[in-house]
Amino acid sequence: MIKESIKMSWQNIIHNRMRSFLTALGIVIGVMAIISLITIVQAATSSVTSQFSELGAGKLVVSALGTPLKKGLTDNDVKGLLEIDGIRGVSPTLNFSTDVVRNLMVEENVTVEGRNEMYFTENPKLIGRGRPLSLIDMESKNRVCVINPDLQEIIFPGEDPLGKTLKLKGITFTVVGVIDDEVTTDIVSAIQKSQGRDVSEGKAIIPYQTAMSMTGANSITSLEIFVVDTTRNAEVKADTERVLNQAFNYKEDSFSILDMDSLLDSMNTMLGMMTAMLVGIASIALLVGGIGIMNMMLVSVTERTTEIGLRKALGAEPKQIQMQFLAESIFLSVLGGLIGMLLGLLLSAVVINALDVDFAISMTAIGLGFGFSAAVGIIFGWAPARKASLLNPIDALRSV
Amino acid sequence: MAKEAEILTMRGIVKSYQMGDELQVILKGINLSVQRGEFISILGPSGSGKSTMMNIIGCLDSPSDGEYWLSGKRIADMNDKELAKIRGREIGFVFQQFQLLPRLTAVQNVELPLIYAGVSQAERNKKALEMLDRVGLTNKIRNYPNQLSGGQQQRVAIARALVNNPTILLADEPTGALDQNTGEQVMGLFRELHAEGRTIVMITHDHNIAKNASRIVQILDGNLTEG
Numbered sequence: 364m365i366k367e368s369i370k371m372s373w374q375n376i377i378h379n380r381m382r383s384f385l386t387a388l389g390i391v392i393g394v395m396a397i398i399s400l401i402t403i404v405q406a407a408t409s410s411v412t413s414q415f416s417e418l419g420a421g422k423l424v425v426s427a428l429g430t431p432l433k434k435g436l437t438d439n440d441v442k443g444l445l446e447i448d449g450i451r452g453v454s455p456t457l458n459f460s461t462d463v464v465r466n467l468m469v470e471e472n473v474t475v476e477g478r479n480e481m482y483f484t485e486n487p488k489l490i491g492r493g494r495p496l497s498l499i500d501m502e503s504k505n506r507v508c509v510i511n512p513d514l515q516e517i518i519f520p521g522e523d524p525l526g527k528t529l530k531l532k533g534i535t536f537t538v539v540g541v542i543d544d545e546v547t548t549d550i551v552s553a554i555q556k557s558q559g560r561d562v563s564e565g566k567a568i569i570p571y572q573t574a575m576s577m578t579g580a581n582s583i584t585s586l587e588i589f590v591v592d593t594t595r596n597a598e599v600k601a602d603t604e605r606v607l608n609q610a611f612n613y614k615e616d617s618f619s620i621l622d623m624d625s626l627l628d629s630m631n632t633m634l635g636m637m638t639a640m641l642v643g644i645a646s647i648a649l650l651v652g653g654i655g656i657m658n659m660m661l662v663s664v665t666e667r668t669t670e671i672g673l674r675k676a677l678g679a680e681p682k683q684i685q686m687q688f689l690a691e692s693i694f695l696s697v698l699g700g701l702i703g704m705l706l707g708l709l710l711s712a713v714v715i716n717a718l719d720v721d722f723a724i725s726m727t728a729i730g731l732g733f734g735f736s737a738a739v740g741i742i743f744g745w746a747p748a749r750k751a752s753l754l755n756p757i758d759a760l761r762s763v
Numbered sequence: 764m765a766k767e768a769e770i771l772t773m774r775g776i777v778k779s780y781q782m783g784d785e786l787q788v789i790l791k792g793i794n795l796s797v798q799r800g801e802f803i804s805i806l807g808p809s810g811s812g813k814s815t816m817m818n819i820i821g822c823l824d825s826p827s828d829g830e831y832w833l834s835g836k837r838i839a840d841m842n843d844k845e846l847a848k849i850r851g852r853e854i855g856f857v858f859q860q861f862q863l864l865p866r867l868t869a870v871q872n873v874e875l876p877l878i879y880a881g882v883s884q885a886e887r888n889k890k891a892l893e894m895l896d897r898v899g900l901t902n903k904i905r906n907y908p909n910q911l912s913g914g915q916q917q918r919v920a921i922a923r924a925l926v927n928n929p930t931i932l933l934a935d936e937p938t939g940a941l942d943q944n945t946g947e948q949v950m951g952l953f954r955e956l957h958a959e960g961r962t963i964v965m966i967t968h969d970h971n972i973a974k975n976a977s978r979i980v981q982i983l984d985g986n987l988t989e990g
C-alpha cells in the first residue's frame with residue numbers, strides 16, 4: 364500500500380508539474396538557505412578557530428601597564444610568575460622599530476622583537492632555516508638575530524643570509540636563522556593572510572636582554588605565559604592575577620591578562636549563536652514553504668473530492684486515503700529539500716572557495732535539511748490528508 | 764436471522780434529515796429482502812429517495828433507524844474501517860456518471876478496487892484484463908476515459924465493479940447518461956451477468972429499463988411496494 368501511495372502521489376505531482384514545482388520552490392529556497400548558511404559558517408569557523416588555536420592555545424598574554432611608580436615588571440616579578448603551578452614558561456616581549464642597515468642598503472622602520480629562548484621552544488615550527496635563539500644567546504646578550512623572509516628579500520636579495528651581518532641601531536648582529544614562510548605568530552597577520560592579503564613587512568627577532576639594553580628599558584611591559592594544561596587555564600590565570608596584584612600593589616588597571624582559550628570559547632559561542640540566528644531566519648522561508656505545501660494540498664483535496672469519494676466507495680479505508688495525501692506532501696517537500704540541499708551545497712562550495720577556506724560537507728547540514736523538509740511535509744500535509752480521509756463519501760460523490 | 768440464500772435484508776429502514784425546524788423523512792420504514800442471484804430493480808420518480816436507498820445499501824450512508832444485514836453482517840455494528848472493507852468486497856458500484864478516474868487507463872481504473880483489497884500488481888493486472896475481456900473491451904485496455912465512448916466507459920465501470928467479485932452489483936441509473944441504443948447494450952450485459960448468477964440491485968426511474976430485472980420494487984413517498 365505504501366508503494367501504491369507513493370506511485371499515486373508521484374503521478375499526481377507529475378500531472379501538476381508547474382504547480383508542484385512552484386510549491387516545492389518554497390522548500391527548495393528554505394533548505395538551500397539553511398544548508399548553505401550552516402556549511403559556510405562551519406567552514407569559516409573551523410578555519411578561524413584552527414588558526415586561532417595555533418596562535419594562542421594554552422597561552423595567557425599579559426600586558427603590564429604599570430603604575431606611575433612602577434612602569435612594568437621586574438626580573439623578580441617574572442621569577443614570581445615562574446613559580447606558579449602549571450606554567451611551562453614565560454616569554455617577555457619588547458618591541459621597537461628601527462632602521463636596518465647592511466653595507467649601503469637601508470630598510471626603514473623594521474619591527475624588532477626582543478624575545479627569550481622560551482618563545483622559540485613554544486613555537487617550534489617558527490624557524491625555517493638556521494637555528495632559533497638559545498638560552499646562551501640570552502645570558503651572554505649575544506648580538507645574533509633571526510629575520511623573516513620579507514626582510515631577507517630586502518636586505519639579502521638572492522643571498523644566503525645565514526652567518527651574514529646587519530646593523531640595528533648601529534649595532535652589528537649576525538643572522539643565525541630565518542623564519543619559516545608559512546608560519547604566522549600573531550593574529551593580525553594571520554587574518555590578513557587568511558584574506559589573501561600579502562603584507563610585506565620586515566621583522567627581526569633579537570635576544571630579549573639585548574633588546575632591553577638597546578632601548579634602555581628596565582622593566583617588562585608585555586609577556587606571554589605558557590600553560591601546561593589548558594583545562595587548568597582558569598587556575599593559572601587566577602594565580603597570575605595574584606602575583607601581578609602583589610607586584611603592582613593591588614593598583615587597579617595596572618595590568619590585563621588576555622586568555623586566548625576563553626577568547627576562543629567566547630568566539631565559538633558567538634559564532635554558534637550567529638549560526639542559530641541565521642538558521643532561525645532561514646527557517647522562516649521553510650515555514651512559508653510549508654504553508655505553500657499545505658495550501659496546495661488543501662486545493663488538491665478540494666479538487667479531488669469526487670475521486671476521494673469514489674476511492675472510498677471502492678473500498679479505500681480512511682487511513683489509506685490519508686496515507687496517499689500525506690505521501691504526496693512528504694514527497695513534494697523532500698523532493699524540494701533534496702534540490703535545496705544540492706543547490707545549498709553548490710552555493711556554499713562557491714562561497715567557501717571564494718573565501719579560500721576548506722570546503723567540507725557538513726553532515727549536520729544534510730541531516731537538518733533532510734529532516735526539516737520531511738518534517739515540513741508531515742506537519743503541513745497532515746491536516747489536508749486528514750481532511751481528505753474524513754470526507755463523507757456520499758457528499759464527495761454527489762459533488763460531481 | 765437471515766436465511767441462507769438471503770444476502771440483503773432491510774427491516775424498518777428510516778432515513779430522515781433535520782431541515783431547520785422540520786424533520787424530513789425520506790425513507791419511511793423500508794423492508795426489503797434480496798436473494799442470491801436475483802436481479803432487482805428499484806423503480807421510482809425523481810426525488811423519491813432512490814439514491815438515498817442506494818447509499819444505505821452500499822454502506823456509504825447509515826440509516827436513521829432500522830436494521831440492515833448484508834451477507835449476514837449487521838452493518839450498524841461496523842466501524843469505518845470495516846465498512847470500507849465491506850464496500851470493497853461485498854459491493855460493486857456502478858454510477859450514472861461512470862466515475863472513472865480520468866488520469867488512469869481503462870485497465871488501471873479496473874484495478875483500483877484490487878489495490879485497496881491488497882492484491883499484488885501482477886494479479887491485479889490479470890484480473891482486470893479478464894474483466895475487461897468479459898465486458899468486451901479487450902482492444903481498449905490502454906485507452907483513457909476521454910478516449911472511450913459513453914457506453915464503453917460504463918462498461919469499464921461495470922468491469923471495475925465486478926473485478927473484486929462482489930456479492931452485489933449495485934447500479935444507480937446505469938443507463939442515465941447513455942442514449943437508448945447504448946443503454947440497451949448495457950442492459951444486455953446486465954441480463955448476461957444475471958444469467959451467470961450475479962446478484963444485481965439496479966436503481967432507475969425508467970420503467971422500460973426496470974423491466975430488464977427479474978423483480979421490480981417501487982419506491983414512492985418513502986415507501987417500498989412490491990411489483
Ligand SMILES: Nc1ncnc2c1ncn2[C@@H]1O[C@H](COP(=O)(O)OP(=O)(O)OP(=O)(O)O)[C@@H](O)[C@H]1O
Nearest residue numbers: 780782789807808809810811812813814815816968
Ligand atoms: N443530505 C441531505 N439533506 C437533506 N435532504 C436530502 C439530503 N439528501 C437527499 N435529500 C432529500 O432526499 C430526497 C430524496 O433524494 P434522492 O437523491 O434519494 O432522490 P432520487 O430518488 O435519487 O432522485 P433522482 O431520481 O432525481 O436521482 C430529496 O427530496 C432530497 O432533497
Ligand SMILES: [Mg+2]
Nearest residue numbers: 813814815935
Ligand atoms: Mg438519484
